[in-house]
Amino acid sequence: MTSTRQRYVQPGAGKKEARYELVTIPEPFGPVDLVVDEDKVRAYAFAQGDYGSWYFGASPFGGPVGHALVLANDLLFLFYDGYDGNTAQGLHTHEHLTFHAPVKVGERVRVTGGYTEKYERRGQGYVVLEAEARGEDGRLLVTHVGREIMRTVAGEVVGRKSAGDGDGRRVRAQAREDLPAAERAAAGLAEGTPVYGPRRAFTQDQMDVFSWAGQGYSNVHTSMEKAARSGLDRTIVQAQQQTGLIVETMVRFFGASWFTSGDLDLRFVNPTFVGEALTVHGAVLGERDGRLELEVWTTKDDGTRTALGWASAALDGVTAGPSPLLG
Numbered sequence: 001m002t003s004t005r006q007r008y009v010q011p012g013a014g015k016k017e018a019r020y021e022l023v024t025i026p027e028p029f030g031p032v033d034l035v036v037d038e039d040k041v042r043a044y045a046f047a048q049g050d051y052g053s054w055y056f057g058a059s060p061f062g063g064p065v066g067h068a069l070v071l072a073n074d075l076l077f078l079f080y081d082g083y084d085g086n087t088a089q090g091l092h093t094h095e096h097l098t099f100h101a102p103v104k105v106g107e108r109v110r111v112t113g114g115y116t117e118k119y120e121r122r123g124q125g126y127v128v129l130e131a132e133a134r135g136e137d138g139r140l141l142v143t144h145v146g147r148e149i150m151r152t153v154a155g156e157v158v159g160r161k162s163a164g165d166g167d168g169r170r171v172r173a174q175a176r177e178d179l180p181a182a183e184r185a186a187a188g189l190a191e192g193t194p195v196y197g198p199r200r201a202f203t204q205d206q207m208d209v210f211s212w213a214g215q216g217y218s219n220v221h222t223s224m225e226k227a228a229r230s231g232l233d234r235t236i237v238q239a240q241q242q243t244g245l246i247v248e249t250m251v252r253f254f255g256a257s258w259f260t261s262g263d264l265d266l267r268f269v270n271p272t273f274v275g276e277a278l279t280v281h282g283a284v285l286g287e288r289d290g291r292l293e294l295e296v297w298t299t300k301d302d303g304t305r306t307a308l309g310w311a312s313a314a315l316d317g318v319t320a321g322p323s324p325l326l327g
Contacts (some may be wrong), residue, residue, distance in 0.1 A: 221235055
């Protein structure tokens with residue numbers, strides 16, 4: 001493949017302004033090709049604070065692999081292929097990721113997708129972006145369905161209180177205090193068994209790397225001026241960066257199974273600002289069709305929940321004992 005990554009790494013360049021009215025359905029983007037090289041892996045590790053050993057040495061897949069969410073923004077920002085990323089003022093509200101195979105460090109990847117839906121709700125224009133990444137041999141790596149409010153004033157819409165899906169299912173975000181926490185996935189875990197992830201705060205330097213400030217993009221995540229224009233008094237952590245904390249927790253919990261069968265369905269319900277610590281929580285829901293299902297959520301130190309959803313992966317192949325993925 002010939003690399004076409006510069007098509008959306010360069011801001012502007014005669015592209016459309018990122019406004020809801022200009023979105024057409026369907027609107028395809030790509031293909032965009034890139035290499036998941038050591039620099040990309042190191043950049044993601046720094047941005048997330050996730051230095052797991054599988055990303056820099058031996059792994060169950062025969063060598064180093066990229067983080068499960070190393071292609072986070074290559075999928076999410078795919079619309080930069082057709083729109084000027086520096087005019088984007090969206091608010092990510094929903095993220096659904098399915099993991100099919102790990103990407104090898106040094107491998108060339110192709111990302112394709114497009115806008116598949118647009119609609120208005122409570123005076124806001126929403127768009128749905130579906131995208132996928134495939135390895136150089138054509139195997140499917142990860143699929144993404146993201147929903148966002150496009151071109152909004154973030155300060156006017158942040159602060160939702162709960163999350164559910166279209167079938168009325170809601171996240172209770174409660175684990176049983178009388179049960180010990182589970183470090184690894186296993187058959188037979190009781191409903192409500194707690195699962196804990198890291199407590200971590202993101203610095204502005206980490207946010208700049210994650211949100212592509214070094215590639216020329218200025219937004220509410222990287223620019224205090226842009227944040228102030230959106231009614232915020234600080235830069236806001238990208239929702240996909242919060243997602244990375246949950247994915248890191250699931251990798252440690254499920255191990256290699258997460259890279260080949262993981263599924264994560266999240267809603268973002270409150271903002272997180274630069275320097276605010278987040279803690280990842282989970283609670284076992286039960287087993288279905290050979291998969292272990294959990295509720296997952298993130299909280300600030302004051303208990304405010306910022307992201308809520310569901311995660312699952314296949315139990316087949318999950319080994320007992322501590323996770324071999326060490327930070």
